[in-house]
Amino acid sequence: MANESMKTGADLLIDALQKNGLNNIYGVVGIPVTDFARLAQLRGMKFFGFRREDAAVDAAAAAGYLTQKPGVALTVSAPGFLNGLTALAQATKNCFPLIMISGSSERHIIDLDQGDYEGLDQYNVAKPFCKAAYRVDRAQDMGLAVARAVRTALSGRPGGVYLDLPANTIGQQIEVTDDSDAGIYEVVDPAPKQAPSDEAINRAVEVIKGAKKPLIILGKGAAYAQSEKLVQKLVADTDIPFLPMSMAKGLISDEDKHSAAAARSLSLSGADVVILIGARLNWMLSHGAAPTFNPNAKFVQLEIEATEFDSNQKIDAPLQGDLNSILAKLVPALEKAGYQTPQAWLDEISAKTAENAAKFAKRIEAGETNAKFGYYGTLEPIKEYFLKNPDTYLVSEGANTLDIGRNMIDMKLPRHRLDTGTWGVMGVGLGYAIATAIETGKPVVALEGDSAFGFDGMEMETICRYHLPITVVVVNNGGIYNGTDREVADQPGPTMLDATARYEYMAKAFGGDSYFVSSYQEMKAAFEQAVASKRPNIINVQIDPSMGKESGHIGNLNPKLDLKK
């Protein structure tokens, strides 16, 4: 019988994670963390084993975004750590709270470069790619290490934390009598409320009161902060129109009359006061510059990270703090000021919305009958399904698949859409879908371009092994952007992939269901059945390879070369 008062580093790590309400681990095991994962399961935690570390770490990041508690990922050392590092960097860029724990080597072997099994100075390699890196060399420090990791991941701007876990520390035994003796404790208030001063609030009210054409831009920070109630009140009180960035869709229903999404260009270029709520003025918003924005626009920014203000444009009214604390002061202050958006601006936006919606409706209608089956015919049944079943989650990646899907599929509930995020990363889809299904228990649709699906398609085995209610829709246009790119006759073009690939068989191979469709009618018949089955499945949608344009709606970022030389 093991000596009851002796505990290993592994025991203490599990105690500390559970003490802080962290019970799911997403990872890939191997030396030196295999038994740690087994012990975690024996102690009541859930370990979800993936096929590759980047998908596992993506899953943990999505769990953090959805739950406001850090997702926990586990990898082996060196190659496993490096495979997870991209996803750790992405989580930090997306401001998702995540703790990535990797098995590691002893310092004296690394520092003398003596050549350890999978030896690498992971602690220092990780630092540029995360919010902070910590290394725990003594079992007795485990409680503090986890507390630091939890607080760092959640406080201020959320992000990724790396926890370096040498093999010796995992196995080290220490004498403990109880949690306090072992330094295990629950972090107190890891994400403290931070409210702006009355002066800052009054300054913002004055700027907004001067607005003839105000516009609210909602970012994924507003979704993560779970600020929907106050955001909805702000819009209802003032009638200020709003533009949701992709992952902020659903904070206010896309069907709400204040949505300016269908008049995006006009609302951005016309607005004279732009109110940024948990959104950065980065490349996704053309850095706040003309001609996308009105060169004379004033900016009000609600943001927790002080260094974000003035990153791209002068911020006339910075409101620093956590969004709910800021809005709790701003909303009543605007109500007291009695600010109302001028009707002329609302009329201008609704006229443009009606005009664009009519054009869009024509494209959708044509998609149902187009001889060349394409995106609109594929996405219309999905759009209809989400309108009727808003409590379904959507994950999406690709270029045209992502862009057209974002404009077509309305969201009514917050945090129900996850996608490629700030970096526009391919290969996050299945990891995000897995964590979303696990953390919410709801059905998930992963809407994938055929190239994007290829980045982590093997996680279909993970999806089937855990019997997750995930419908993977692979939109096959035969390529990255499309399948007709052919610069020279004797080889497929750089963007070409197999336009006839039968991706759906991967589901059947692992016990899931396979669907193949190549028309609007077939897609309409298959989609609802596949999602309602709550079984893992792939719908392979073969569309015409000519469909899709290079890099979707951001083709302008690609330097164009003269290929005729």
Ligand SMILES: Nc1ncnc2c1ncn2[C@@H]1O[C@H](COP(=O)(O)OP(=O)(O)O)[C@@H](O)[C@H]1O
């Ligand atoms: N709880 C919070 N309170 C205030 N700001 C937050 C909070 N959580 C995240 N943020 C901020 O929200 C912003 C999200 O911006 P971004 O990722 O660019 O959104 P999007 O891509 O949707 O425009 C980040 O600058 C981040 O610091």
Ligand SMILES: Cc1ncc(Cc2csc(CCOP(=O)(O)OP(=O)(O)O)c2C)c(N)n1
């Ligand atoms: C990790 C990484 N590597 C490459 C790229 C570059 C890219 C951006 S979009 C894309 C795939 C687009 O093709 P897909 O078939 O998915 O969609 P569609 O337009 O509908 O045909 C790639 C490879 C990115 N963003 N991230």
Ligand SMILES: [Mg+2]
């Ligand atoms: Mg494609």
